[in-house]
Amino acid sequence: MALFYSEKKAKKTTKPTALQGVTIQDLDYQGRGVAKVGGKTWFIENALPSEQVDANVIEEKRQYGMAQAVRFSHKSANRVEPDCSLYAQCGGCQMQHISLDLQRATKQKALFQRLQKLQSAPIDFQPMIVGDDQGYRRRAKLHIGWDKNNVLLGFRKKNSQEIIEVEQCLVLEKPLSDFLIRLKALLKGWKQKKALGHIELVRADNGIALLLRHIGQLTTQDRENLNAFAEQENLMLFVMTEKDEIQQWRGDSPYYQLGDLKLSFSIRDFIQVNASLNQRMVTTAIDWLELNASDRILDLFCGMGNFTLPMARFVEKVVGIEGVQPMVEQAQHNARINGIDNVQFYQTDLAQPFADKPWASQSFNKVLLDPARNGALFALDHLCELQPERIVYVSCNPATLVRDCEKLIEKGYKLIKGAMIDMFPHTGHLESVVVLSK
Numbered sequence: 077m078a079l080f081y082s083e084k085k086a087k088k089t090t091k092p093t094a095l096q097g098v099t100i101q102d103l104d105y106q107g108r109g110v111a112k113v114g115g116k117t118w119f120i121e122n123a124l125p126s127e128q129v130d131a132n133v134i135e136e137k138r139q140y141g142m143a144q145a146v147r148f149s150h151k152s153a154n155r156v157e158p159d160c161s162l163y164a165q166c167g168g169c170q171m172q173h174i175s176l177d178l179q180r181a182t183k184q185k186a187l188f189q190r191l192q193k194l195q196s197a198p199i200d201f202q203p204m205i206v207g208d209d210q211g212y213r214r215r216a217k218l219h220i221g222w223d224k225n226n227v228l229l230g231f232r233k234k235n236s237q238e239i240i241e242v243e244q245c246l247v248l249e250k251p252l253s254d255f256l257i258r259l260k261a262l263l264k265g266w267k268q269k270k271a272l273g274h275i276e277l278v279r280a281d282n283g284i285a286l287l288l289r290h291i292g293q294l295t296t297q298d299r300e301n302l303n304a305f306a307e308q309e310n311l312m313l314f315v316m317t318e319k320d321e322i323q324q325w326r327g328d329s330p331y332y333q334l335g336d337l338k339l340s341f342s343i344r345d346f347i348q349v350n351a352s353l354n355q356r357m358v359t360t361a362i363d364w365l366e367l368n369a370s371d372r373i374l375d376l377f378c379g380m381g382n383f384t385l386p387m388a389r390f391v392e393k394v395v396g397i398e399g400v401q402p403m404v405e406q407a408q409h410n411a412r413i414n415g416i417d418n419v420q421f422y423q424t425d426l427a428q429p430f431a432d433k434p435w436a437s438q439s440f441n442k443v444l445l446d447p448a449r450n451g452a453l454f455a456l457d458h459l460c461e462l463q464p465e466r467i468v469y470v471s472c473n474p475a476t477l478v479r480d481c482e483k484l485i486e487k488g489y490k491l492i493k494g495a496m497i498d499m500f501p502h503t504g505h506l507e508s509v510v511v512l513s514k
Contacts, residue, residue, distance in 0.1 A: 095131045095143055100124060105186035105474065106504030107171035107179070109145070120145050121234075122173060124152035134235060144235075154178045159210070160246050167234040169247065169502040176209055176501065183506045184496045190478045191494055191510065194485055202495040205360065207353045209501035213247045214279040215349045218256075220263065220272040227263040227272070229256070247502060249279050255309070259286075262305045267295045273316075278343065280330030285312040287343045293317055314343045334358060334386060339410050341380050345403060348382070350499045357497055357509065358386050361468050364493060364511040365442050367391050374440040374464065376426060376455060377447045380406040381419075383470075387444070388419045395435050396421045426455040436462065445469045451476025453483060460487045467512045472499075474506050484512050 100109035100123045109123030116139065123129050123145040131143035158164075158172035171179050188201050221228040221239040230242035243260070244253045255277070266272060273289030286306070294302065294317070303325065306313040312327030322343065331340040332347065334355060341347055348354035361383055365373070367390040375384045378396030380403050388394045388411075396419060398404050407421045422435050430436050436458075443464040445452050449472055452459075467489065471477035481491060489512040499507035 093133050095120075095129075095133065097149070098123075098129050098131060100127045100129065103174075103178070103182045105183045105506055107174055107182075108504075113141075116141060118143055121170075124155055124174065124178075126150070127152050127155075162240060162242065165233050165240050166231050166242070167236070167240075168231045168245070170504045172502045179501065180204055180206065180496075180498055183498075187474050187477075187496055187506065187508055188494070190474065191481060191491060194478065194482050195491055197490060199491045200493040202493060205353060205356050205495055205497040207350065207356075207498065209498075210246045211248065211250050211253075212350045212352070212501065213245075214249050214252070214351050215347070216245070216248055216252060216277050218242075218259075218275045218277065220274055222269045222272075225269065227260065227266065227269055229260045229263060229275075251284065252277055252279050255284060258309070262301065265301060267298050268292075276343065278330060278347070280312070280341075281332045282328060282330060283310055283312060285314065285327070285330040285343050287314040287316065287322065289316045291317075312343075334382070337385055337410075337414050339381060339385070340406065340413070342402065342406060345380055345406060347380075348499070353497055353499050353507075354382070357470065357499075357507070358383055360495065360497075360509055361444060361470060362387055362390065364509070365444065365466060365468050367442070371442055372438065372440050374443045374462070376443065376445050376452065376459070378407060378421065379403055379446070381410045381421075383444050383446060384419055384421070385410060385414060385416055388416050392418065393438075394419045395438065395440070397424050397426065397430075397435070399423065399425055426452075426458075430455075430458050431461050440464055442466045443468070445480075447471070447476075449473040449476065451480050453480050456480060456483050456487070460484070463514070465514045468509065469512065470507075470509050472505065472507050474508065477508060477510070481510065481512065489514055 098111045100111050102110040103125050104110055108119040108121055111118045118141045120131050120143045128149040129145040130147040131145045134142040134144055154175045155173055156175050163172045184204055192199055218229055219239045228239045228241050230240045233240050243257045271291040273291055276287040278285045306326045312330055313325045314322050315325055316322045329340045331338050371391040373387055373391050373394040375396040378384045378398045384394050384396040396407055401423045404421045404423045411419050424430055440462055492511045492513050494510040497507040
């Protein structure tokens with residue numbers, strides 16, 4: 077194993093620019109090979125366990141480094157040919173070169189090992205909740221650029237701000253993927269190409285919703301072309317010409333079905349990108365809370381009611397808490413249109429103490445947590461003051477889940493059960509659900 081160093085006359089450096097003959101020892105849950113070089117841990121993209129690689133260094137820190145495999149003297153039997161021809165350049169997926177079984181096993185192992193280290197009592201780890209590994213994504217953000225007056229529509233390249241053109245995407249739901257080439261044809265004739273920002277697409281159950289970010293007002297011609305295109309494609313059309321100021325130009329409000337519930341959402345509201353696994357995740361959370369008619373449930377980080385409203389069917393009362401006022405109003409609207417009257421929604425900054433809030437004076441015996449990637453640590457002390465007997469925690473970040481579970485265990489809770497949800501196949505993202513009991 078050898079290290080090659082770049083020469084710089086201005087100052088000496090000991091940082092390598094390349095790694096040669098590195099043997100990959102493990103795989104992390106984000107799909108990067110793990111190797112030890114001179115006592116330092118290196119995370120190497122596009123490298124699998126047992127492979128020997130040469131790699132270009134991307135970044136080096138004191139305790140670890142990042143690199144990209146560029147040559148192989150030995151390849152793993154778990155390496156597969158990516159289905160997407162753009163995979164080597166596109167930054168959307170990170171794991172298409174890894175067999176699906178190994179992707180799932182690696183993510184599950186990483187999660188389960190870290191959780192079990194938190195306590196001596198065994199945790200009942202359930203089989204992974206899985207679905208289709210292609211055509212599963214109902215939401216996408218498309219970047220727009222231009223090259224010699226030619227519009228580029230697609231995703232960011234790996235480790236770059238450059239845009240790679242995409243005419244189809246295998247992980248998008250097929251109607252969205254098929255839509256891309258027609259969308260590009262519209263933009264090709266755009267008059268103010270440099271005013272184009274980005275486009276967000278959502279496939280709702282009542283059609284495709286499109287949000288165009290545009291720098292300043294549209295020309296008359298661009299506006300007419302856009303409206304005609306939206307009419308032809310039967311789009312729900314939203315346009316943003318000023319920061320955070322969105323106008324709806326056409327169509328109804330987007331919504332999705334969750335069982336027999338209809339959940340409306342605003343174009344920029346967070347919704348789970350995988351519709352089928354969202355349904356199974358909600359069902360699992362309800363099952364693991366062991367709901368009954370006398371339960372009073374607190375749903376923290378409730379959004380527009382994805383868990384709150386389905387839970388309300390089984391219990392005496394649910395209170396949903398969300399930090400963003402427009403989402404609270406959306407949740408209230410969803411309760412009304414579905415005829416659910418045993419729920420209440422409140423806007424509260426959960427980073428601040430909330431034991432003195434009027435809603436917190438109510439008694440809750442069970443809690444559902446579904447925070448963003450930064451987790452719920454800032455809310456746990458205040459939550460434990462309410463002394464719920466059972467907590468179900470849904471997480472999109474294993475690092476913050478482990479940290480938060482450690483805190484809850486210190487507060488007297490025990491991890492009972494857990495499962496991984498393969499919400500984002502071929503990517504380095506990991507969704508999971510656990511249940512803790514007092």
